[in-house]
Amino acid sequence: MPHQPLCVTEDSRQHTRDLLRRVGDTWSLVVVSQLVDGPRRFTELMRALPDISHRMLAKTLRTLNRDGLVSRTSYPEVPPRVEYDLTPLGHTLLIPLNTLTTWAETHSSEMEDNRTRFDQAQENKHKPHGPL
Amino acid sequence: MPHQPLCVTEDSRQHTRDLLRRVGDTWSLVVVSQLVDGPRRFTELMRALPDISHRMLAKTLRTLNRDGLVSRTSYPEVPPRVEYDLTPLGHTLLIPLNTLTTWAETHSSEMEDNRTRFDQAQENKHKPHGPL
DNA sequence: CTGGATCCTCTATGATACTG
DNA sequence: CAGTATCATAGAGGATCCAG
Numbered sequence: 001m002p003h004q005p006l007c008v009t010e011d012s013r014q015h016t017r018d019l020l021r022r023v024g025d026t027w028s029l030v031v032v033s034q035l036v037d038g039p040r041r042f043t044e045l046m047r048a049l050p051d052i053s054h055r056m057l058a059k060t061l062r063t064l065n066r067d068g069l070v071s072r073t074s075y076p077e078v079p080p081r082v083e084y085d086l087t088p089l090g091h092t093l094l095i096p097l098n099t100l101t102t103w104a105e106t107h108s109s110e111m112e113d114n115r116t117r118f119d120q121a122q123e124n125k126h127k128p129h130g131p132l
Numbered sequence: 133m134p135h136q137p138l139c140v141t142e143d144s145r146q147h148t149r150d151l152l153r154r155v156g157d158t159w160s161l162v163v164v165s166q167l168v169d170g171p172r173r174f175t176e177l178m179r180a181l182p183d184i185s186h187r188m189l190a191k192t193l194r195t196l197n198r199d200g201l202v203s204r205t206s207y208p209e210v211p212p213r214v215e216y217d218l219t220p221l222g223h224t225l226l227i228p229l230n231t232l233t234t235w236a237e238t239h240s241s242e243m244e245d246n247r248t249r250f251d252q253a254q255e256n257k258h259k260p261h262g263p264l
Numbered sequence: 265c266t267g268g269a270t271c272c273t274c275t276a277t278g279a280t281a282c283t284g
Numbered sequence: 285c286a287g288t289a290t291c292a293t294a295g296a297g298g299a300t301c302c303a304g
Contacts, residue, residue, distance in 0.1 A: 024156025068246030
């Protein structure tokens with residue numbers, strides 16, 4: 001009997017696809033991982049993530065905040081101070097994300113091997129004009 | 133004591149991000165869901181997925197095959213027949229994917245509400261020229 | 265310090281036509 | 285039937301400058 005994975009309703013697929021696209025972008029996961037241990041300021045995140053651009057950090061935080069996964073607390077000081085933190089909803093997302101992280105860890109090398117093998121097989125198909 | 137989610141090594145993040153980008157694209161998950169119950173031919177998938185373009189189905193299948201998540205079996209007949217199926221590795225991915233699917237199902241409406249609320253708050257910030 | 269606006273580039277995707 | 289190549293368009297992302 002085949003198992004019944006991936007709830008197969010249209011809505012289900014839509015929701016999951018939306019979620020995967022969201023957390024699967026370049027930076028969402030990286031930013032979230034910086035918030036696991038507590039609130040961080042914009043500049044702190046910039047320093048911790050040398051590769052992210054100013055623009056994309058702002059944009060990513062805005063999206064995560066909009067989704068309710070990250071909270072944004074602005075303190076009426078000068079210069080302005082803003083702290084970002086995971087919301088309770090954001091924390092619940094960490095569990096399934098961890099399941100996926102573990103899978104990725106376990107199988108990434110296998111997938112990498114698969115890709116290498118695939119690419120080599122492709123090459124051999126294009127230049128089989130070997131010595132005869 | 134804060135929990136310890138999202139294995140925080142650089143490699144771990146990289147692998148997970150790669151995986152999320154892969155299965156988070158527009159079609160991978162949709163295609164995979166069609167293979168859960170057994171092998172399918174190219175045209176069968178096209179019929180089952182009215183929205184996907186010819187090109188993207190081919191490309192998605194090729195990528196999944198390259199990663200070793202989907203097998204591709206070509207029968208030397210005329211006209212040609214090709215069957216796609218999940219590999220054992222592909223099947224193992226269904227488990228963590230299901231965890232995420234469940235989360236998405238459970239919380240998608242909450243996130244949708246969050247977005248609506250966020251957008252309304254934005255509007256109110258731009259046009260607070262209300263009756264005074 | 266925070267973060268939005270603008271300009272530019274690269275990639276993803278669709279539509280279409282072509283090949284084995 | 286299965287798959288690729290070409291062209292066109294939309295969105296992601298970076299660099300930079302400007303504003304509160």
